[in-house]
Amino acid sequence: xxxxxxxxxxxxxxxxxxxxxxxxxxxxxxxxxxxxxxxxxxxxxxxxxxxxxxxxxxxxxxxxxxxxxxxxxxxxxxxxxxxxxxxxxxxxxxxxxxxxxxxxxxxxxxxxxxxxxxxxxxxxxxxxxxxxxxxxxxxxxxxxxxxxxxxxxxxxxxxxxxxxxxxxxxxxxxxxxxxxxxxxxxxxxxxxxxxxxxxxxxxxxxxxxxxxxxxxxxxxxxxxxxxxxxxxxxxxxxxxxxxxxxxxxxxxxxxxxxxxxxxxxxxxxxxxxxxxxxxxxxxxxxxxxxxxxxxxxxxxxxxxxxxxxxxxxxxxxxxxxxxxxxxxxxxxxxxxxxxxxxxxxxxxxxxxxxxxxxxxxxxxxxxxxxxxxxxxxxxxxxxxxxxxxxxxxxxxxxxxxxxxxxxxxxxxx
Numbered sequence: 001x002x003x004x005x006x007x008x009x010x011x012x013x014x015x016x017x018x019x020x021x022x023x024x025x026x027x028x029x030x031x032x033x034x035x036x037x038x039x040x041x042x043x044x045x046x047x048x049x050x051x052x053x054x055x056x057x058x059x060x061x062x063x064x065x066x067x068x069x070x071x072x073x074x075x076x077x078x079x080x081x082x083x084x085x086x087x088x089x090x091x092x093x094x095x096x097x098x099x100x101x102x103x104x105x106x107x108x109x110x111x112x113x114x115x116x117x118x119x120x121x122x123x124x125x126x127x128x129x130x131x132x133x134x135x136x137x138x139x140x141x142x143x144x145x146x147x148x149x150x151x152x153x154x155x156x157x158x159x160x161x162x163x164x165x166x167x168x169x170x171x172x173x174x175x176x177x178x179x180x181x182x183x184x185x186x187x188x189x190x191x192x193x194x195x196x197x198x199x200x201x202x203x204x205x206x207x208x209x210x211x212x213x214x215x216x217x218x219x220x221x222x223x224x225x226x227x228x229x230x231x232x233x234x235x236x237x238x239x240x241x242x243x244x245x246x247x248x249x250x251x252x253x254x255x256x257x258x259x260x261x262x263x264x265x266x267x268x269x270x271x272x273x274x275x276x277x278x279x280x281x282x283x284x285x286x287x288x289x290x291x292x293x294x295x296x297x298x299x300x301x302x303x304x305x306x307x308x309x310x311x312x313x314x315x316x317x318x319x320x321x322x323x324x325x326x327x328x329x330x331x332x333x334x335x336x337x338x339x340x341x342x343x344x345x346x347x348x349x350x351x352x353x354x355x356x357x358x359x360x361x362x363x364x365x366x367x368x369x370x371x372x373x374x375x376x377x378x379x380x381x382x383x384x385x386x387x388x389x390x391x392x393x394x395x396x397x398x399x400x401x402x403x404x405x406x407x408x409x410x411x412x413x
Contacts, residue, residue: 003029007051017062023048025075035092038255039167046086055095069108072132076108079134085109116143116169127154137162143169149176159187165197165223172200181209192218199225207233214240218335220247222260231271239281240337241311244293248331266302274310285338288316295352303355310362315346315369345375356382363389374400386412
């Protein structure tokens with residue numbers, strides 16, 4: 001059992017199979033370490049394994065690194081108090097970091113957080129962090145470049161793969177593949193919500209799992225997200241297949257822009273995404289919210305391609321007024337798959353989008369629903385090709401409806 005261990009350059013920490021490196025339950029064993037890089041999470045000082053401005057660090061072996069957070073309240077208490085609870089791993093401005101073969105378990109906070117690191121490789125890793133403690137993400141990457149995450153097995157109490165931009169260091173060239181999750185209490189893969197710096201060239205593929213929420217791409221604090229592909233994703237359960245949301249929450253930090261500007265999301269590809277189960281979350285909009293891709297007035301999400309997807313939606317809305325209601329912008333709201341509440345579409349709802357292609361997409365219903373399968377509002381330069389959707393006898397006004405242009409025609413039919 002140990003408190004904080006600080007890793008220096010050219011160090012290999014090997015935890016052999018059968019061994020457990022366990023974190024202390026005594027907060028006094030975690031001396032505060034304040035990192036020098038300005039960021040939104042820069043004042044969260046407690047970690048089990050910590051490195052800053054180091055190079056050539058390896059954590060490997062077949063053993064377990066255990067935060068010993070047994071359940072909510074023991075030994076680490078609280079919610080929205082991440083500054084008090086230790087993470088298992090935090091590395092800041094490091095170069096040449098490799099994690100391989102170990103199991104990370106029972107973290108009291110985010111399991112592993114890499115800020116402004118370069119040349120990071122995470123392979124053949126298992127994360128078991130669902131004990132009821134809050135904020136148990138599987139991995140958080142912020143401002144990192146040249147990253148590979150591969151063969152990642154995770155069950156966790158928050159997001160499995162989470163990309164952020166907590167500092168102004170650009171994040172780019174991030175490749176994630178072969179992710180398996182038996183349970184994700186929040187999102188299976190997420191970009192957001194804390195998004196200040198740029199995020200470019202992200203490719204996520206071959207992901208499978210059970211998620212309580214969704215797949216998410218979100219920019220709400222000034223970040224420009226450019227070039228994201230999610231493909232070959234299979235979900236056995238979700239509340240909504242995906243959400244893409246540009247908002248204007250406008251958070252900043254000491255040393256960051258003040259005020260935070262409106263960001264941008266552009267060049268997004270969602271390909272071969274399938275869900276075989278659908279549910280709902282009472283505190284996140286309830287049943288039948290739909291799937292939303294939305295920007296802001298004057299700040300559209302740009303250049304979106306959705307293709308080769310097979311999506312099951314919950315449906316169950318039988319009140320036609322939900323189709324025609326005045327949907328709030330909610331630009332300051334915490335971005336989530338329920339960002340608009342119940343959408344006017346049971347399936348795909350697009351709002352403030354410029355450049356949209358939807359092709360070879362199947363939309364299925366678990367329950368009857370009067371809403372259209374597809375609704376567009378303030379969408380320009382769009383095309384729809386090869387859409388197979390379900391409708392009920394009361395569907396109105398059309399199966400696919402553009403609120404300004406009228407009925408949407410499938411160019412293949």
